[in-house]
Amino acid sequence: MVDSDIQTCGANESSQTNMTRQGNVTTVIASTLTLLLCLCSARGDYCEVNVCHNGATCVTGVGDDPFICICADGFSGDTCNLTETGPCSPNPCKNDGSCEVISPTRRGDVFNAYVCKCQPGFEGAHCQINVNDCVDQPCKNGGMCRDLDGDYNCQCPSPYVGKQCQLRCISLLGMEGGAIVESQISSSSVHFGILGLQRWGPELARLNNQGIVNAWTSAAHDRNPWIEINMQKKMRLTGIITQGASRMGTAEFIKAFKVASSFDGNAYTTYRLDGQRRDKVFVGNLDNESTKTNLFDPPIVAQYIRIIPVVCRRACTLRMELVGCELNVYSNTAGCSASLGMKSRLISDGQLTASSTFRTWGIDTFTWYPQFARLDKQGKTNAWSPAHNNRSEWIQVDLEKTKRLTGIITQGAKDFGVVQFVSVFKVVYSNDGEAWSTVKEENSGNDKLFQGNIDNNTHRKNLFEPPFYARFIRVVPWEWHERITLRMELLGCDD
Ligand SMILES: *[C@@H]1O[C@H](CO)[C@@H](O)[C@H](O)[C@H]1NC(C)=O
Numbered sequence: 001m002v003d004s005d006i007q008t009c010g011a012n013e014s015s016q017t018n019m020t021r022q023g024n025v026t027t028v029i030a031s032t033l034t035l036l037l038c039l040c041s042a043r044g045d046y047c048e049v050n051v052c053h054n055g056a057t058c059v060t061g062v063g064d065d066p067f068i069c070i071c072a073d074g075f076s077g078d079t080c081n082l083t084e085t086g087p088c089s090p091n092p093c094k095n096d097g098s099c100e101v102i103s104p105t106r107r108g109d110v111f112n113a114y115v116c117k118c119q120p121g122f123e124g125a126h127c128q129i130n131v132n133d134c135v136d137q138p139c140k141n142g143g144m145c146r147d148l149d150g151d152y153n154c155q156c157p158s159p160y161v162g163k164q165c166q167l168r169c170i171s172l173l174g175m176e177g178g179a180i181v182e183s184q185i186s187s188s189s190v191h192f193g194i195l196g197l198q199r200w201g202p203e204l205a206r207l208n209n210q211g212i213v214n215a216w217t218s219a220a221h222d223r224n225p226w227i228e229i230n231m232q233k234k235m236r237l238t239g240i241i242t243q244g245a246s247r248m249g250t251a252e253f254i255k256a257f258k259v260a261s262s263f264d265g266n267a268y269t270t271y272r273l274d275g276q277r278r279d280k281v282f283v284g285n286l287d288n289e290s291t292k293t294n295l296f297d298p299p300i301v302a303q304y305i306r307i308i309p310v311v312c313r314r315a316c317t318l319r320m321e322l323v324g325c326e327l328n329v330y331s332n333t334a335g336c337s338a339s340l341g342m343k344s345r346l347i348s349d350g351q352l353t354a355s356s357t358f359r360t361w362g363i364d365t366f367t368w369y370p371q372f373a374r375l376d377k378q379g380k381t382n383a384w385s386p387a388h389n390n391r392s393e394w395i396q397v398d399l400e401k402t403k404r405l406t407g408i409i410t411q412g413a414k415d416f417g418v419v420q421f422v423s424v425f426k427v428v429y430s431n432d433g434e435a436w437s438t439v440k441e442e443n444s445g446n447d448k449l450f451q452g453n454i455d456n457n458t459h460r461k462n463l464f465e466p467p468f469y470a471r472f473i474r475v476v477p478w479e480w481h482e483r484i485t486l487r488m489e490l491l492g493c494d495d
């Protein structure tokens with residue numbers, strides 16, 4: 001509906017004088033005037049004469065009309081010369097609340113002509129109160145509560161997990177018990193003792209292992225030793241128990257170590273505490289027999305975990321156990337399908353980016369930022385829209401850590417009355433923001449084309465089957481109505 005011939009210009013001086021006379025609307029006008037930095041062209045057109053009143057913006061080149069006026073709040077009519085009257089004009093409800101006119105009622109001394117219907121998380125006659133969703137202390141076991149719009153988020157201390165930190169993630173994963181089998185354990189090197197007859201292999205690194213040869217030891221020449229456990233699927237790890245061993249009457253053990261983890265066995269991340277720039281060095285053992293437990297707080301979600309000795313006594317010798325749980329064990333009761341925070345703002349503005357943004361009629365005030373792509377957002381510009389309508393455009397969410405994604409809800413919007421939406425889209429994702437994978441059809445292996453919206457408002461939900469893990473998610477619009485325009489929510493859980 002918009003092309004490069006469109007010109008915009010503001011109300012002229014006489015209409016400003018008009019407006020100022022209206023006293024109480026002066027502030028509205030002042031703010032409106034800031035967007036009227038006139039882009040009038042030298043070519044004669046309807047917008048060069050005073051056609052739009054009361055601080056309206058005049059636009060030519062749209063559709064069949066010679067011009068249209070975009071009215072400031074509180075005005076209406078083709079030329080914005082009518083004052084909107086009625087209790088809902090302008091909208092007295094805050095925080096995206098919608099206003100409804102009701103038949104006048106008298107309640108005590110208060111005269112009501114409208115009611116505000118509030119968005120979740122807001123209350124009060126004008127939805128002016130942001131409800132503190134933390135007030136009932138929903139987070140158990142020392143979890144830190146953060147108030148969101150209509151929701152809360154618990155930051156759980158390890159080893160507690162779950163929406164309310166109500167579950168303990170403390171299973172022993174099977175080094176001692178044997179659930180982790182030989183073939184899952186590997187190492188950078190192996191020490192062979194007594195003329196090469198004793199093999200101190202990684203498969204022996206089991207807590208409380210007995211016998212003469214009862215632990216893993218790295219080769220003496222190995223400058224960068226490590227031992228690795230492949231858990232065969234992504235698991236949540238909340239701790240590690242380590243133990244040394246004695247060889248020929250002397251104690252050998254790892255005094256300090258680092259931990260690295262990986263999803264795929266190729267790219268590894270060394271464990272750091274939140275906000276730290278240095279690798280965490282864990283304090284290990286002091287003798288050949290006693291155990292030392294270290295917690296991972298925050299927990300590690302990974303398939304592969306590596307223990308990297310930093311300081312060893314005599315040799316790098318280890319028996320160990322891993323502590324953690326399956327990922328789906330702690331998903332909240334609704335399964336792994338919680339809203340990840342587009343609507344509730346757990347996902348902050350800074351986490352949303354896009355290939356480009358559109359400005360209606362080139363006006364800054366009507367910019368369709370990626371930060372507006374929140375499900376059910378209200379307002380004149382209330383969605384993301386890119387500068388161009390082609391298949392190179394995308395909107396990105398950085399979840400800041402890897403989460404399990406199980407679905408997406410999408411929604412269109414209206415731009416000054418024009419219904420716009422994305423009818424087909426692709427989803428791509430990444431763990432590092434550099435290497436991207438596209439969600440595929442399970443059978444054919446082709447890129448999956450998700451069916452999107454059909455109108456300006458209905459929520460359309462698509463599930464990711466199977467779910468995937470990612471930190472970065474991009475929605476790539478593939479087909480659309482009028483212009484690419486998107487509001488959305490991501491579904492998943494905090495794995
Ligand atoms: C508003 O403008 C229209 C023409 O554009 C005119 O017919 C109408 O009388 C005006 N209304 C008022 C209240 O000035």
Ligand SMILES: *[C@@H]1O[C@H](CO)[C@@H](O)[C@H](O)[C@H]1NC(C)=O
Pocket residue numbers: 246247249250251287288289290
């Ligand atoms: C190993 O630990 C046990 C129990 O603490 C102790 O009795 C023994 O002397 C230790 N052996 C060596 C070689 O340090």
Ligand SMILES: *[C@@H]1O[C@H](CO)[C@@H](O)[C@H](O)[C@H]1NC(C)=O
Pocket residue numbers: 388389390391392
């Ligand atoms: C999309 O539009 C932009 C700007 O016009 C252009 O640079 C880009 O090549 C286009 N991409 C496709 C796939 O057409």
Ligand SMILES: *[C@@H]1O[C@H](CO)[C@@H](O)[C@H](O)[C@H]1NC(C)=O
Pocket residue numbers: 419455456457458
């Ligand atoms: C846009 O959505 C609203 C709210 O659901 C609905 O009332 C309206 O009819 C829709 N408009 C069009 C043109 O589909």
